[in-house]
Amino acid sequence: MICNTRHTGLVIRDMERSLAFYLALGLTLWKRETESGSFIDTVVGIPGVELEWAKLQAPDGSLVELLQYHSHPDTRSVENTPSNRLGCSHIAFTVDDLAATCQQVIQLGGVIVNSPADSPNGKVRVAYCHDSDGILIELVEERDCHG
Numbered sequence: 001m002i003c004n005t006r007h008t009g010l011v012i013r014d015m016e017r018s019l020a021f022y023l024a025l026g027l028t029l030w031k032r033e034t035e036s037g038s039f040i041d042t043v044v045g046i047p048g049v050e051l052e053w054a055k056l057q058a059p060d061g062s063l064v065e066l067l068q069y070h071s072h073p074d075t076r077s078v079e080n081t082p083s084n085r086l087g088c089s090h091i092a093f094t095v096d097d098l099a100a101t102c103q104q105v106i107q108l109g110g111v112i113v114n115s116p117a118d119s120p121n122g123k124v125r126v127a128y129c130h131d132s133d134g135i136l137i138e139l140v141e142e143r144d145c146h147g
Contacts, residue, residue: 007055007063008091012133013078015052015068021108021131025093025101027056027064036071046072064091080111080130090128090136098125098141105129105139116141 012018023029036050044051050071056064083089095101098116105112113128113136125141 005062007065009053009065009067010091010133010135011067011069011074012131012135013068013073014132015054015066017109017132018066018068019054019056021110022056022064022066024104024108025095027058030055030057030063034070048072058093078132078134080113080134081136083113083128083136090138092138092140095139095141098127098139101139101141102127102129105131105137108132110137 010018019029032052032054034050034052036048040051041047041049046069048071049069052068052070054066056066058064081090102112102116109132111130113130114126116125116127118125123143125143127139129137129139131137
């Protein structure tokens with residue numbers, strides 16, 4: 001059965017814009033490639049596909065994969081994904097300064113859903129936001145329970 005989580009994939013519209021967004025938030029570029037051919041056609045189920053991916057690494061070693069479909073882009077208008085949409089809801093990141101990160105998200109073209117909110121137990125502050133492709137992100141600042 002499942003051994004571990006390998007990465008989380010996010011389909012994006014503009015690789016350079018999305019790289020700038022996620023790199024500015026503290027992820028680092030691990031690997032980047034463009035793929036086409038029978039293997040990737042089979043894996044994604046789209047004949048004749050050409051896509052570019054970039055794997056970004058968080059300080060804890062976890063990976064986020066950005067995917068831009070060059071040959072078969074999704075042409076729907078970008079919408080900020082609601083939190084209750086079926087499927088993958090959001091990706092959550094632990095941050096060291098929630099207020100500063102929220103400001104950075106806005107500067108990078110993202111949208112803040114809620115002002116930072118304290119959890120009922122006071123251990124974390126949380127804000128939802130959207131990146132420039134409308135992908136929902138949860139930002140969590142852990143509080144020092146001893147302070």
